[in-house]
Amino acid sequence: MNNNLEKKFEEIRARFPHTEKIVYFNAASNGPFSLDVKNTIEENMKVRMAAEIDDTPTGFESAEELRAAYAGLIGASKNDIGLGLNTSFGLNVVAFGLPLPPGSEILVSDIEFPSIVYAWRAAAERFGYKLKFVKSKDLIFDIDEFQKAITPNSRVLCLSYVQFFNGYKNDLATLSKICKENNLLFAVDGIQGMGTEPVDVKELGIDVFTSGCQKWMLSPQGCSFFYLDPAVRERMTVPFMSWLSVDWQMNFTSLFKYDNPYFDAVRKYELGYYVVLNLVGMKAAVKYFQQLGIKNIREHNHRLLDRLAAYLKSNPYYRITSSMVEKHRSSILTFTCDRYKELFGEITKSKIILAQREGSIRVSAHLYNNAADIDKLIEVLDRFSKQV
Ligand SMILES: Cc1ncc(COP(=O)(O)O)c(C=O)c1O
Structure with missing residues (x-):
């Protein structure tokens, strides 16, 4: 992705006030409002x-x-x-x-x-x-x-x-x-x-x-x-x-x-x-x-989820439950672990919003997310897996 496009993603992220307070990975439930929508x-x-x-x-x-x-x-x-x-x-x-x-x-x-x-x-x-x-x-x-x-x-x-x-x-x-x-x-x-x-x-x-x-x-x-x-x-x-x-x-x-x-x-x-x-x-x-173009949004979202997937694969405590076959991937990535309900509570306490669905934790990455958001989630996952 070229610099101009990355800059555009950053500019649009700045139009979403929630990004200053929480990490939001739950567009599959409800999307957040931007200042432009509100205005x-x-x-x-x-x-x-x-x-x-x-x-x-x-x-x-x-x-x-x-x-x-x-x-x-x-x-x-x-x-x-x-x-x-x-x-x-x-x-x-x-x-x-x-x-x-x-x-x-x-x-x-x-x-x-x-x-x-x-x-x-x-x-x-x-x-x-x-x-x-x-x-x-x-x-x-x-x-x-x-x-x-x-x-x-x-x-x-x-x-x-x-x-x-x-x-x-x-x-x-x-x-x-x-x-x-x-x-x-x-x-x-x-x-x-x-x-x-x-x-x-x-x-x-x-x-x-x-x-x-x-x-x-x-x-x-x-x-x-x-x-x-x-x-x-x-x-x-x-x-x-x-x-x-x-x-x-x-x-x-x-x-x-x-x-x-x-x-x-x-x-x-x-x-x-x-x-x-x-x-x-x-x-x-x-x-x-x-x-932005939907192809670019896909690339942006998948790149963020790749970062998460790489971590999940490196930690045997976690198991990815989404298909990682390229043509079947989307902007939703799900994973699970033994105590996923407890983990969900820990994630929520850290002001990271995502969802639980059918025994897995569901992460929805979107255009306002960035790599720092993913790293915050990884930090919680890492801490949790070391505690259990
Ligand atoms: C696949 C799918 N279809 C439909 C809906 C919602 O339907 P509606 O927009 O009619 O409320 C959801 C989620 O709420 C969904 O995940």
Whole structure:
């Protein structure tokens, strides 16, 4: 990484006040706010308290800017992007909007984050689909088991890009190819990889991609975006509808028109007016990803985790539980030891914030972290392993 880029990372780190008080390795749960996010939200609050108050255009303009920004980050076009409230929003749009015959099989992993399972479970109950769990192997989604599970009734594979509990990055290219060969729609819950692991929906042949922005995208809670491939959009019915599913040409003076055509764009699945405070916050946050580039963020994060992994490998007390195979790595690294719960307490006491998941300690490294943060964690790990 060249000096200019390193400097940019340092400058952006300085925009995150928490870095002066704590070490934060928990973006996989919730991302921190930067000063820029806080400032834009405060600006919007001030407008709503001042003479103008009615800032309706801000919502529309911000939404349009954000659709274009997220499209740019995942190789899509802005008409293929909609804004929602969370990852589940996009999952439900497709689960309830895609018309499938009764008896259709929806394939999901048996170690999946519940948002995928519950969205499809509800659709299965409503439309008579069958939710089919693909057997994992060593806590990893197994491609052979996936292929064995496919039958002529299989219609959808819905899977996380990166698994929340061990950071395993699924091989989207191979999975997408298998989906195409078997006529399955490929829907991806991208939240644990969005912003840290590059994704090009066109190149990868992803049909649906949905991601909350409250974690790695460093945005307010309760906001997300989703992508639908145009061919999928053509197949879809509208699962629900709002007055903003249609084009008013920004003229809201005569509203007794009930036969406006839908937008020919994914925004037709958005529900009503926007959470503008969130949109302005998202706009401030998305700029970091545009400025740094997701490939560079990945390199930065992986380099930090390499430093930690080297230590963990050198100390027999610890065992890495994430895959270290390059193509399956993400910005999440997990490890464990005999007394990991006690260790977790020690780490927290040292003002280092991370998470415990499924018997491991989960470290999420992100663009505001640096090598000194990793060294602080290593110091605690070293002390702990010498005490026990
Ligand atoms: C893989 C995955 N999907 C979804 C979510 C959250 O779903 P939502 O944004 O709908 O709350 C999480 C974490 O909270 C997650 O790890």
